[in-house]
Amino acid sequence: MSATASPSTANRLAPAMADAIAQEMRTDPRVYVWGEDVTIGVMGPTRGLAEEFGESRVRDCPISEVGFVGAAVGAAIGGLRPVVDIMFSSFTYVAFDQLVNQAGRIRYMTGGQLSVPLVVIGSAGAAGSNAAQHSEVPTALFLNGGGLRVAFPSTPHQAFWLTRAAIRSDDPVVVLHHPALAAARGNVRPEPLALGDAEVGPEGDDVSILAVGLMARRARAAADSLAAEGIAAEVVDVCSLSPMPWEAILASVRKTGRAVVVDEARLTCSVASEIAAGLAERAFDRLRAPVRRLAVPDVPIPFAPSLEASVIPSEEEIAAAAREVVRA
């Protein structure tokens, strides 16, 4: 299928991912889906695929994360393009050797001989009392691990195009989706997104809010309320994390001179920290206020709804941080 093909009619995030996978499976017989409960499509991104493509291409795996991720690494080297749905992205911790130390290293260790065109899909973030082991946002581990591409779409448009780009990439790619955004509405527009792209909107001149995943949606809502107060916030949805969309990030911050970076991962070594450090190095001369980071304190995600909400940046906290930065 060419890049100019009609986009998806899906209008929610998880179905947009499923449609992207289905479109690739229709045109590329090397694309297979493996994972946990993928024929039912419990997590959303594989729903409906088994009905269309059968269980030889959409295969339920035992709960053996290192086994089936490792098998997918081998299958990718051997010429398939496996899409692995690992359910919760924190389950990659079980498979970390195969994902990071194998898939992420093989091209390099073999002097560029081997490619690992593997996609791993998993949910990331808190969706309401899933507690500490099912609410992780492991982006920092993937990015520091090296050799992996990472995307974290927050809209159906991003989800469709970035999933498609991930399947077509010759690198191993982790595509994260937030459980609280699975039913997020929106249309898939014709203009494609590539790995490494960010999406800017709304635009504004007063402050840049750089945000990832669910935080991007909250940032857009915060920008709406700030607009009512006369503050023009610009939101950069950092939907690609590797490659990091530095051009879009720097262009926005050089324009506004102010930045709030919002992340649902723990603060230490987070994407928010990486972006803040990059701004200090590359846009210091244009900053009119210190960069603010909003992220999860360095604790696991708690269970009780009130506690869970208290550690994750809210729309109000994002708006408040933007206000402070603008007044600084």
Add this chain to the structure above:
Amino acid sequence: MSGTALTERGAEWLRLMLRIRLFEETLADLFAKGRLVGVVHLSIGQEAVAVGVCAALRPGDQITTTHRGHHHMLARGLEPEPMFAEILGKATGYCRGKGGSMHVACFERGVTGANGIVGGGIPMALGLAVAARELGTGGVAVAFFGDGAANQGTFHEALNLAALWRAPAIFVCENNGYGEFTPSDRVTAGPGIALRAGAYGIPGVAVDGNDVAAVHTAAAEAVARARAGEGPTLLECRTARRRGHHEGEERYAGTYREAPHVEDPIDRLEASLGDQSLRARLEAEERALIERSLAAAEAAPEPPLAAALEDAFA
């Protein structure tokens, strides 16, 4: 196999086993003289497993191997010169000097790769086997691993998946009696690794890993089953490690290891062939090849520094 065929194959096996032995002895010598970088894990004494199994493979089949994998690579047909070059960190190595001893790979010659992580290559071989079947290449994949890896989760997970999916995979456990510095019977429960196959409903075969013909017979049967769509086999080849875990370990490891009480597999094959002059002739030819290869590899250039930043991504 007729007597003549056995003799012809036996001579070829002897040649390969001598090539491996000389290659590894050369590395031991280089290490002792301080001419090697990094760490090397030698396969001296385990040549029959590599040669017996790889003789059952054909072009297009793939193997994954381990940190102790030079013998598998040479038995699969990789050439000594780019192997030396890789181990010496030279630009002409199979991986342009970026992998080293534990990561030699040459996909087009059927070596997907060695692995620095014990058990890391086992699920990968399963995936290679599945890819071969789905793409209709007729190929099979072999995972070589040690007794230590048989205690990794990857071993059990891959066997379960391979059995479920009837993958054209052969799991070859090269049981050399030691996992790193620990005798395997101190850390391995049960009556034998081959018997673990029964838990997954696939054939498990234990063979004398120092008898190249026995290894070959068992491997050929496993490969035939795999190609016929009958699924995976676990092969346990019992052999002995004649060197330490890695060269240079005497500095800190002490004398933890007993000398193996089994006959050298090369001596055994030589005796079974009954030709008094064959070994000396083959050894002279192989020694010349090894010396030539090492000289070329040592003379090869270092990788350009720019290579350090290349190949991280497509």
